[in-house]
Amino acid sequence: MTAAVSPTRAYRRLSVEQRRSQLLDAALSLFAHRAPEEVSLDDVAAAAGVSRPLVYRYFPGGKQQLYEAALRSAADDLEQCFAEPQDGPLTQRLSRAVDRYLAFVDEHDAGFSALLQGGSVVETSRTTAIVDGVRRSAVTHILAHMDLAEPAGPRLRTTVRMWVTAVEAASLIWLDEDKRPPLDELRELLVEQFVAQVAATAGRDPQTAEVVRRALALESPDGPVGELVRRVLPVVAQAAHLV
């Protein structure tokens, strides 16, 4: 649009942005499928079809800066996974979010493992803060779906944070085990764990109990909760002597 006003400057400015984003894309796809140790600045330059000095002109901090910029961009994508319209059964919304999260894990496999397994050469307090930001954002999104009248209390918040960390752990295990079981099964397991964990907390926390009551009213028999209840009931029937 501004090109009509000042074509040359606009062209240049756009070109800088485009170049930066092209370098970042090249870095992202390299860092997604290899450990950061295995990606050199030359690789990024080659992948983007430019010279090494040009990469340095855009990222004077070299590989570390490029890595952090790529991570920041990946983190933004990941945070979007949990953005979801607030209607329909809670487990349906969660299933869609988990599907997107797992698709991201699948797409960024080696980079995801390297980043989260720790001890990487590019890990700094800044990269740790970015990863932690994603976790916090996921927790905030999930709590927002619970439509709470008051801020989440410690039991509910801790439960959701525990689940988010467990999802991360399960993703690492899944990558570690050559992407088995199929993603559908993994998502199913994660959503069912969420339901079970929140239900357990509801036993002691009135706020969580209220969330569960409202959520259950929206669930349908063929949804994840219905399926879980029908499958687990026969197993725990033996707990009758405990009631």
Place this chain on the structure above:
Amino acid sequence: MTAAVSPTRAYRRLSVEQRRSQLLDAALSLFAHRAPEEVSLDDVAAAAGVSRPLVYRYFPGGKQQLYEAALRSAADDLEQCFAEPQDGPLTQRLSRAVDRYLAFVDEHDAGFSALLQGGSVVETSRTTAIVDGVRRSAVTHILAHMDLAEPAGPRLRTTVRMWVTAVEAASLIWLDEDKRPPLDELRELLVEQFVAQVAATAGRDPQTAEVVRRALALESPDGPVGELVRRVLPVVAQAAHLV
């Protein structure tokens, strides 16, 4: 024993061991309560009442080597938390293990946070491997308590690994929130989460279902499972339309 054979050498050898262990103890208590960035070799020397060169004689790799040795020693202690006689209700054994684990977290607060939050200057692939070893050991111990006829399948193993990671996350949250709630409440929450998570997996996995059936038979009404079932039932009663 060998002292009778060669008193001088035995004395010297013992002294070396004692000195090493004294330095390690000093390092351990410093690293337990401060971030590694805030512990210097001079601090360790001062705490042990020795000179800085002496610390270097025992730990030529300096602070990094001392940190790793202290971590290795702490990891050994932590792995012992889950060693527990294999009798009585499963949740009773797990409660005792979690109590020991949380006491360790309480005792090593700042060091535990610094280590697990990542991005620390002393973090290397070796420290990461030590931490991962503790997680694996916890999973192995817990699975051993399940008295399985065959090696744990992927669903059961993933569930236990998810819980172990979630316990770590909950410990970090607990430290972050000034050690609230009281440890008893946190242990209760963690054990109940374990029960809920394993029960959910039992719905889809015959091996886990078998574990749950056998475990339930040993539980008593006043144990954690009985309490959980009685508390959660009224909340999920609204799920009747899903069955």
